[in-house]
Amino acid sequence: MExxxxxxxxxxxxxxxxxxxxxxxxxxxxxxxxxxxxxxxxxxxxIEKLIAEKYIDDKxxxxxxxxxxxxxxxxxxxxxxxxxxxxxxxxxxxxxxLENIDEEKYKALLIKTMKSKAKTIKTKDKxxxxxxxxxxxxNRGFEPxxxxxxxxxxxx
Numbered sequence: 329m330e331x332x333x334x335x336x337x338x339x340x341x342x343x344x345x346x347x348x349x350x351x352x353x354x355x356x357x358x359x360x361x362x363x364x365x366x367x368x369x370x371x372x373x374x375i376e377k378l379i380a381e382k383y384i385d386d387k388x389x390x391x392x393x394x395x396x397x398x399x400x401x402x403x404x405x406x407x408x409x410x411x412x413x414x415x416x417x418x419x420x421x422x423x424x425x426l427e428n429i430d431e432e433k434y435k436a437l438l439i440k441t442m443k444s445k446a447k448t449i450k451t452k453d454k455x456x457x458x459x460x461x462x463x464x465x466x467n468r469g470f471e472p473x474x475x476x477x478x479x480x481x482x483x484x
Contacts, residue, residue: 332366332367332370335364335365335366336364336366336370336374338364339361339364339366339374340374340377340378342360343357343360343361343374343378343383344378344381344383346360347378347383347384348383351388351389351392351393352383352384352389353384353386353389353390353415353416353417354375354379354384354386355415355416355417356415357375357378357384358371358375361374361375386417386418386421387421387424387425389417390412390417390421390422390424390425391424391425391428393408393412393425394408394412394425394426394428394429395428397411398429398433398434398437402437402441402468403468403469404434404438404465404468404469404470404471405426405429405434405469405470405471406466406469406470406471407468407469408425408426408469409422409426410469412425435474435478438465438470438474438475438478439478439481439482441464441465441468441470442461442464442465442475442478442479442482442483443482445460445461445464445465446461446482446483449461454483457483458479458483461475461479461482461483462475462476462479
């Protein structure tokens with residue numbers, strides 16, 4: 329029993345340290361706490377305590393994640409949503425984070441991404457070039473309707 333309590337205290341302090349250094353979501357913390365072989369009910373208590381003390385905030389995590397992936401990795405919304413879903417976050421939380429992206433900057437990034445890809449394509453055939461640009465933009469996580477809307481602008 330004492331060993332279990334020591335594990336709980338150690339897990340809590342380690343997770344609090346981790347959360348104070350970088351943004352973490354509750355699903356990631358849950359996985360890390362389970363590595364300490366702690367019972368599920370106690371894991372829930374630890375996570376609730378971390379949330380109450382503002383160490384964990386899933387909305388804050390999603391906002392930071394979306395901001396980083398947009399500015400640094402230059403990802404589209406589809407790819408960001410997919411990876412956030414894989415972490416087990418709710419749709420409302422994900423939508424909250426994706427709403428913070430400025431639409432004008434998002435469109436500008438899409439066009440810039442497509443233009444830079446179009447410059448690297450050697451083929452002269454317009455349709456092959458368009459196909460390669462579309463596939464590239466979709467792999468970056470951009471929405472197909474936006475890709476097609478701005479295709480002419482990107483290929484100028």
